[in-house]
Amino acid sequence: MTELTDLARAVVDRAQPGEGIEAYVSRGTDTQVRAYDGHVEQLTTASSAGIGIRVMVPASSGPGTQVGFAWAGTLEPGVVAQVLADARDNAAYATPDPHVALAEPDGVAPADLDLWDPAFSELSTDGKVQLALDLERAVRHADPRIRQVDSADYSDGTLEVGLASSTGILAASRRTSAFLSVSAIAGTGTDSQTGSGFSVGRAGAALDPGEAASAAVERAVRMVGAAKARSQRCTVVFDARVVSTLLGVVSAGLSGETVVKGRSFFAGREGEKVAASDVTLVDDPTDRRAYRASAFDAEGLACRRTVLIDAGALRGFVYDTVSARRAGAAPTGSAVRAGYASTPGAGCRALLLSPGRLDEPGVLAAVGEGLYVQSVTGVHSGVNPVSGDFSVGAVGLMVRTGALAEPVRELTVASTLQRMLQSVVYVGADVTWLPGTAAGQTLAVAEMQVSAA
Amino acid sequence: MGDSDEAGGEVGGITVTIPPVQPASPKAAAGADAPLVEPDVLERVLRVAIRRGGHMAELFAEDRQTSGASMDDRKVEALSSGRDRGAGIRVVVGETTGFAHTADLSERSLLAAAEAAAAVAREGGGGVHLVALPARRPAGPGAAVLPSTVAKATKLELLARADEVARSAGGAISQVSASYGDARRRVLVASTEGVLAEDDQVRTRFSVQCVAAGDTGMQTGSEAVARTMGFELFDAADVGEIARTAAARALVKLSARPAPSGELPVVLAGGSGGILFHEACGHGLEADHIVKDASVYTGKVGELVASPLVTLVDDGTIAGEWGNFAVDDEGRPAARNVLIDHGVLTDYLWDWLRARQEGRASSGNGRRQSYRHLPMVRMTNTFLLPGAEDRHEIVAQTARGVYVAKLGGGQVNTATGDFVFGTTEAYLIENGTITEPLRDANLIGNGPETLLRIDAVADDFSMTPGTCGKDGQSVPVGCGQATLRVTGVTVGGTAA
Secondary structure, eight states: OOHHHHHHHHHHTTOOTTOEEEEEEEEEEEEEEEEETTEEEEEEEEEEEEEEEEEEEEOSSSSSEEEEEEEESOOOHHHHHHHHHHHHHHHTTSOOBTTOOOOOOOOOOOOOOOOOOGGGGGSOHHHHHHHHHHHHHHHHTTOTTEEEEEEEEEEEEEEEEEEEETTSOEEEEEEEEEEEEEEEEEOSTTOOEEEEEEEEESSGGGOOHHHHHHHHHHHHHTTTTOEEOOOEEEEEEEOHHHHHHHHHHHGGGGBHHHHHTTOOTTTTOTTSBOSOTTOOEEEOTTOTTSTTOOSBOTTSOBOOOEEEEETTEEOOOBOOHHHHHHHTOOOOSOEEOSSTTSOOEEOOSOEEEOOOSBOHHHHHHHHOSEEEEEEEEOHHHHBOTTTOEEEEEEEEEEEETTEEEEEEEEEEEEEEHHHHHHTEEEEBSOOEEOSSSBEEOOEEEEEEEEEOO | OOEEEEESSOTTOOOOOOOOSSOSSHHHHTOTTSOSSOHHHHHHHHHHHTTTOBSEEEEEEEEEEEEEEEEETTEEOOEEEEEEEEEEEEEEETTEEEEEEESOOSHHHHHHHHHHHHGGGGGOOBOOOOOOOOOOOOOOOSOSSOGGGSOHHHHHHHHHHHHHHHHTTOTTEEEEEEEEEEEEEEEEEEETTSOEEEEEEEEEEEEEEEEEEETTEEEEEEEEEEESSOTTHHHHOOHHHHHHHHHHHHHHHTTOBOOBEEEEEEEEOTTGGGHHHIIIIIGGGBHHHHHTTOSTTTTOTTSBOSOTTOOEEEETTOTTSTTOOSBOTTSOBOOEEEEEETTEEOOOBOOHHHHHHTTSOOOSOEEOSSTTSOOEEOOSEEEEOOOSBOHHHHHHTOSEEEEEEEEEEEEEOTTTOEEEEEEEEEEEEETTEEEEEEOOOEEEEEHHHHHHTEEEEBSOOEEEEEEEEETTEEEEEEEEEOOEEEEEEEEEOSBO
């Protein structure tokens, strides 16, 4: 198939009798340009490659399988041989487990996704530099209240993956991506407020610096003069980007791995109503628009559409091979891994809430009074996907008579994930695909506690 | 902006040293005393890097060997062994930095990376010459017991003991995960300014996370120990004690009430409370934010920015602490820097690039996640010096407030100064007494305002390890403080 699958298969072919091997090989290139104050601050060009190998052996005594893992940030043949030896040695120490196994081909055909944009290589380094410089200039001169452009970045990359296993898995994939991001500081006097913007595509030519710049400027400028709010219980309208982040956290509980290990508040609630009736949540990595769209999962099975919540009722979870076997469920092609240096686990790639009928202004008008949250902080320190406790720092604008009003800062919004899912009052029609594991769209949640001075 | 941090060395899966059983290449075969790159090769690569002009060229080579093991759901999962080596080359021309990296330490590949990094110098300018490199001073590993010399079975015994102790803490403990990791990182830095420095950093960590289940649902508790040292870590650190602490945190929260909302006095226990300073001012004192006027502390040197009770130090030299090293990732010796002296801002943190722009020396705070990353200004071990008060008295003199026994992490927007930090063990203070446990919540404040509101600092002191994230790069850091009180912080709970 490809040079990488050939290498992966060559490793797998070295399996000893009774042994199962999986080899995950990846190779990529990256370019990053950072513009600052009219000049190039940083220009990085790099290529990298690596391999991760899992070895599975029957337990030395009794039933079950033992697994070992090793990786290296190079594809040098001598090192690859050492990685295989390390993984094999490590397997001797794992606890024998009847559920540990390599993925078995299940006959599901991979989606025909073309994630490699031939236009990718058409943009020269000079062109990339120009995009970053244009972006920085556009933000700096957009509004007299913009006092600083903290960073204006162009970045792009290619990633090729080859995967092979003793069970007959052979998968090759490749993708291109390109990204503009900018962070602006607006203010007058000692007041400083920030806003960011970005544009995402599969090639530099597809990016829109104007879109990124105007979002950063609008978000920074509308926060100028933000004051502390008063504590209250109200409906909170979350910005589409925030919703993408929050769905990413909720999805931890929808991973079959956390369910079988007793770390999900969704465990044992299949069929129950866990959310408001307007909430239908699907993971579909075969949707080409998704940032993490993929034909194959991290164990080489075809990615597929999985309905997680249907009209508020919990329908299922996403599984990798081990968690599916443990749960007695069918695999959902949902193995994910951070790269060659990590082992696969179960996770979502492309979550999408079924869109409602209202766009953002429509949701604000329908809500009438409340708080619009533009961005959140402390998601990792204040949202616990096991207990469901939810508390994040926020900045945003008050919603008065159905429209955005005065900006507010230094506040928290709190509830529990369980209660928030039940209290969704509007799902926006405004679907935007963002970097991450979920699409963004406006979401209104009733009965949130806002804490301020 | 948006720098986010996590306590407990949990993020990113720090890993460990494994023995090079069969050396993979002649370089590895030469052993740890051989340089990652030979001096004559360094000179030739640096000369190529500045051939087209430039003000500085630098080669950073790294060899990292890691291994980790975890026990989850009563099973030892796949042990992990990793190896990563390569070099990053940067060329600085005026205000522009060119950077390229390679996983191949051969001269041919290093020269190609040098050419790529030098491409930014095509307009000319600079014209620096290579200052002769000094003699090598090979660094020995900062570890009494290299983890690579310890049997894997011995490491697994630690996991089994932690699992057993945690599960015996109470019938409500429903799940336990224990994780061991160690990493050995050899680095070499050489630059046209005559820098030639090496370091051999060994880090070892252990953490436990417990889930407790009760009528009110599930709660989590965790505890970690992480030190810049070898397996001798476990001479002093008792994994059973770590497991008991993690289990107790999960259990106590089963009966926790929702945290209050609104502004309240907050007493932060020593140790992880240091995250307050890491967020409230540490990131804001990093010179890259300062020179871009992207910090609320820009232009404030010499001014009172905190309560006179606050003397804040960043110190990379403290042996054993999680943010310790001999030389930073630009080859500068680790240093002790006083940032705030009795409330007065005395200095910022500097790397080579930002210091050069201001015509001063680096403070030894240039760090990077790996050879694939450019260095930037980072904290090391950042802590508040202890005060004179008794920690029990501080609580006793607080009529109503929140006592935070353990923080889990935080995040700051350096441009606005607004920061959050999240509790993982907290209690209500009522009439000078610690009473009911509280569910987890974030607290939010504004750095300059919060630092001025510190009205009591105790004489106890401890450090806690964490992983600091900035601009996509993670590095190990330490945070520390004595028990202290802030007169008002907004507590982000759900109780009205």
